[in-house]
Amino acid sequence: MMNSEELLNYWLESGYRNQGQIxxxxxxxxxxxxxxxxxxxxxxxxxxxxxxxxGGTDKT
Incomplete structure (x- = not known):
């Protein structure tokens, strides 16, 4: 699992977000x-x- 910093770095490296957004x-x-x-x-x-x-009947 990623922490917040790792997720932000992943987004930056993958191009999902730019530096300004990060x-x-x-x-x-x-x-x-x-x-x-x-x-x-x-x-x-x-x-x-x-x-x-x-238990039960044919209707349940």
């Missing part, structure tokens, strides 16, 4: 997101459920 994005959004830290948090409560349904 500078404007950096100015408007000076934050960086490390997605692996966001999605793979430690000590988060987890719940798991197993459901089973049986």
């Amino acid at each position: 500078d404007k994005i950096r100015e408007d959004w000076p934050y960086d997101t490390y997605w692996t830290d966001y999605y793979f948090k430690q000590n988060v409560p987890i719940q798991q459920y197993n459901l089973s349904v049986s």
